[in-house]
Amino acid sequence: MAEYIPSPREWVRDQVELYERSGGTEGTTLRDTGLPVILVTHRGSKTGAIRKTPLMRVKDGTRYILVGSMGGAPSNPVWVNNLRANPAVEIRDLTTVQPMRVREVTDEAERARLWKLAVAAFAPYEEYQAKTTRRIPVFVAEPRA
Numbered sequence: 762m763a764e765y766i767p768s769p770r771e772w773v774r775d776q777v778e779l780y781e782r783s784g785g786t787e788g789t790t791l792r793d794t795g796l797p798v799i800l801v802t803h804r805g806s807k808t809g810a811i812r813k814t815p816l817m818r819v820k821d822g823t824r825y826i827l828v829g830s831m832g833g834a835p836s837n838p839v840w841v842n843n844l845r846a847n848p849a850v851e852i853r854d855l856t857t858v859q860p861m862r863v864r865e866v867t868d869e870a871e872r873a874r875l876w877k878l879a880v881a882a883f884a885p886y887e888e889y890q891a892k893t894t895r896r897i898p899v900f901v902a903e904p905r906a
Contacts, residue, residue, distance in 0.1 A: 763804065765811040777813045785856040791817065796883060799825060800853040801902075806846035814840045818854060819882040825852055826875050827863065827900040828883075833892030841898050852902055861902040875899055 767774045772792070779788030780800050791798050797818040805812050819826040829841040844850065848863045866872045876899060880886045890897050 763809055763811050765813070766805070766808065768812070768814070773815060776815050780815065780853065781813075785853055785858075788815075789855055791815075801827065801840070802851040802853070803840060803843045804847040804849070806842045812840065812843060814838075817879075817883045819879045821875060821878055821901070823904055825854075825861070825902040826879050827902060828879050828886055829898035829900070830886055830889040832885075833889035833897075835893055835895065837895065837898060844900055849905070850902060860905045862905050863900045863902045866899045866901055872899055875901065 768777065776788045776798075777800060780798075789798060790796055798815040799818045801814045801816055803812050803814065804810070816827055819828065827844070829837050831838040844863050845865065850861050850863055852859050852861050866875055876886075879899065886897070
């Protein structure tokens with residue numbers, strides 16, 4: 762099994778550790794917002810190591826929408842490259858852990874529909890897109906067969 766490398770960001774490390782240590786009963790919201798987050802376990806594209814990233818919980822039926830916003834920063838979060846290289850992930854949503862497969866959304870109509878769902882779940886995504894010249898990547902995570 763590959764080595765787990767915690768995030769270099771302290772608040773992310775702490776949240777992942779709390780979420781997992783509690784079995785998905787604590788650390789399940791974005792800081793002090795009360796908005797729900799999921800944990801995405803993925804493999805590093807360069808290191809092959811296991812990485813864990815808390816992301817906003819945005820659902821579309823049984824699927825999850827993953828938004829690479831990074832607060833509107835000029836570049837994508839590192840996890841975007843990881844998902845592009847290794848689409849097999851595991852998603853923890855509270856106490857449920859599920860193996861899933863991701864794909865980047867390229868169809869314009871599908872992306873527009875999913876973007877609306879994402880903004881409805883977390884309104885700052887609109888502001889983040891306005892802050893950056895890059896197109897914020899959107900992925901769909903679907904249950905693995």
